[in-house]
Amino acid sequence: MAKKLKALTGDDAVAYAAKVVNPDVVAAYPITPQTIIVEKFSEFVNDGEVDTEFVPVESEHSAMSTCVGSSTAGARVFTSSASQGILLMYEILYIASSSRLPIVMAVANRAISAPINIHGELSDELSFRDAGWIQFYSESSQEAYDHTILAFRIGEDKRVLLPVSVGLDGFIITHAIERVEMLDRETVHKFLGGERKAPLKLDWDNPVTFSLLALPDYYMEVRYQVVEALEQAKIVIKEIFAEWEKLTGRSYNPVETYMMEDAEYAFITMGAFSGNAKTAVDELRAKGEKVGMIKIRVHRPFFSEEIAEACKNLKGLISIERAHTFGGPGFAVSQDIKSALYYSKNHPLIAEYCAGLGGRDVLLPDWFQIYEDSKTAFQKGEHVKPVWYGVRE
Amino acid sequence: MPDGLKRMITDEEFKKWVSEKWGSSKLPIGGCVPLAGSSKFFKTGDWASKRPKLILKACISCHNCYFYCPDSAVIWTDDLDGDGKIEPIFNYDYCKGCGVCAQECPKDAIKMEDI
Numbered sequence: 001m002a003k004k005l006k007a008l009t010g011d012d013a014v015a016y017a018a019k020v021v022n023p024d025v026v027a028a029y030p031i032t033p034q035t036i037i038v039e040k041f042s043e044f045v046n047d048g049e050v051d052t053e054f055v056p057v058e059s060e061h062s063a064m065s066t067c068v069g070s071s072t073a074g075a076r077v078f079t080s081s082a083s084q085g086i087l088l089m090y091e092i093l094y095i096a097s098s099s100r101l102p103i104v105m106a107v108a109n110r111a112i113s114a115p116i117n118i119h120g121e122l123s124d125e126l127s128f129r130d131a132g133w134i135q136f137y138s139e140s141s142q143e144a145y146d147h148t149i150l151a152f153r154i155g156e157d158k159r160v161l162l163p164v165s166v167g168l169d170g171f172i173i174t175h176a177i178e179r180v181e182m183l184d185r186e187t188v189h190k191f192l193g194g195e196r197k198a199p200l201k202l203d204w205d206n207p208v209t210f211s212l213l214a215l216p217d218y219y220m221e222v223r224y225q226v227v228e229a230l231e232q233a234k235i236v237i238k239e240i241f242a243e244w245e246k247l248t249g250r251s252y253n254p255v256e257t258y259m260m261e262d263a264e265y266a267f268i269t270m271g272a273f274s275g276n277a278k279t280a281v282d283e284l285r286a287k288g289e290k291v292g293m294i295k296i297r298v299h300r301p302f303f304s305e306e307i308a309e310a311c312k313n314l315k316g317l318i319s320i321e322r323a324h325t326f327g328g329p330g331f332a333v334s335q336d337i338k339s340a341l342y343y344s345k346n347h348p349l350i351a352e353y354c355a356g357l358g359g360r361d362v363l364l365p366d367w368f369q370i371y372e373d374s375k376t377a378f379q380k381g382e383h384v385k386p387v388w389y390g391v392r393e
Numbered sequence: 394m395p396d397g398l399k400r401m402i403t404d405e406e407f408k409k410w411v412s413e414k415w416g417s418s419k420l421p422i423g424g425c426v427p428l429a430g431s432s433k434f435f436k437t438g439d440w441a442s443k444r445p446k447l448i449l450k451a452c453i454s455c456h457n458c459y460f461y462c463p464d465s466a467v468i469w470t471d472d473l474d475g476d477g478k479i480e481p482i483f484n485y486d487y488c489k490g491c492g493v494c495a496q497e498c499p500k501d502a503i504k505m506e507d508i
Contacts, residue, residue: 100423161422200425207429214424217414222424224417 004182010173013141013180014080014106014166015040017148019050020188023104024075024196027055027066031085032118033170034108038080052078064089064096064103071101072210074201076152079103082170083110083124090128096163097132098226099211102155102196103163106148109137109271110170111358119359120170122271122323126299126332132226134164134233135300137271141178143297144168146250149183153192154240158199159232169272169322171359181248191247230301237298254298255306259285263292265316265375267367268307268337270296273322273356280367291371302336308344316378317348318370320389322356330386351377351384366390407434437464441490443505445483451502454478458494458503467494 008016014037018026026045028038045054053070057063060081067077081089086107096103111121125135134154138144144166151164168174200208214222237254245251259281260266267277277293284291294310294317296303311317319334328335334352341347351374356362370389377384402410411434421427445458452474458481459467466488473480483494495503 098423200422200427209426209431210423212424212426218420218424221415221417221420225420225422228417
């Protein structure tokens with residue numbers, strides 16, 4: 001079968017993925033850099049190329065509310081947002097996960113205000129990492145396309161039943177054109193197992209009530225169901241990735257390694273930075289450095305054992321994220337990594353960096369600088385405590 | 394898991410469910426209540442500190458109290474004074490004493506009394 005190839009931006013890739021999934025409902029509100037996902041999709045709606053009920057809502061809070069409402073009625077639902085939009089729909093995100101609704105949301109990762117910044121940063125999706133959603137980060141338009149389709153299958157699995165967010169760096173992935181191999185609707189429909197079969201849904205003939213009051217005697221037990229679902233998700237994600245490889249030839253893992261076999265030092269990162277990291281590793285290797293990189297594809301649930309395993313022979317680990325948090329003992333991703341390593345017997349020295357905030361470029365010379373600074377500290381047996389790389393003080 | 398729960402149950406069975414204190418694996422997903430009309434098992438009338446009392450001769454059977462009651466605690470079945478029209482009876486099992494019926498009665502035929 002001939003492959004269907006298209007040159008697409010990340011936003012377009014997500015729109016085409018949503019098109020081939022053909023969800024029942026899409027309710028979204030525009031925000032840079034996500035706007036094109038929903039604009040492109042609305043063209044498909046207008047041209048009758050999808051059967052989706054498209055609901056143009058008045059805010060992101062309404063968008064996620066509409067998604068929750070239609071998902072409880074058994075619909076397959078897709079939406080998209082970024083930055084302030086995510087923060088506006090914040091309360092509903094928690095409701096979606098503990099009500100066990102497999103909504104799929106594409107997040108065009110953008111920096112959070114104030115000051116207003118429309119450029120790429122992973123902070124928005126990281127801001128709801130504790131909400132119980134499964135969270136992906138994409139390195140390319142192809143990954144954004146694939147993750148969107150995978151998200152429906154993973155979220156709707158009976159053992160999981162959780163919403164899934166698919167991240168793609170704002171402008172860096174969303175607006176840059178890359179080669180995407182596309183699938184046809186029949187293949188995807190078969191991969192998703194046909195229509196969504198919700199085990200419980202709003203139904204005239206079998207009335208149920210969702211998201212009711214739970215007093216102190218029941219709240220913990222209902223919330224604990226999400227813990228159990230995320231544990232199951234770790235198994236389900238790996239199974240479905242294996243199926244995806246058979247279907248498309250693209251092999252994905254929740255945690256991936258690059259040139260780690262004899263590495264003494266390694267970068268660990270997620271999203272578009274993974275691409276930069278791989279190039280930096282290639283160039284450093286050419287100069288004789290024993291360096292590799294670890295890529296986190298799925299950030300929630302957090303695959304602690306896989307990360308600890310990947311770090312087992314390292315002297316030093318350089319965590320670098322295009323995101324920032326305030327007041328914590330590290331950054332969002334580096335804190336998770338340190339926690340994962342706390343229990344394991346692998347304890348490399350760690351350098352924690354955040355860089356490229358507000359969409360600032362982090363180019364190869366910066367990566368080499370970070371590597372040199374970290375290696376110098378590691379050789380002295382020291383960690384590098386959290387650094388905002390490149391900030392002018 | 395949810396599919397195992399029955400949809401139509403007796404009052405006794407429901408009382409048993411509620412007293413058993415199920416764990417996360419037996420509770421329906423997302424704390425969903427997979428049956429209709431379950432609120433009838435919770436007699437919230439004991440929350441009230443006031444009760445509505447009807448002044449029969451002032452009632453014109455306009456049905457306002459019936460429509461406004463947020464708990465559907467106004468029963469509308471009998472002609473209590475033989476005038477050919479139906480007057481309300483208040484179901485104190487579910488009446489929370491909010492007083493909206495008294496507020497909305499156009500003839501002030503409902504008085505809220507302390508319990």
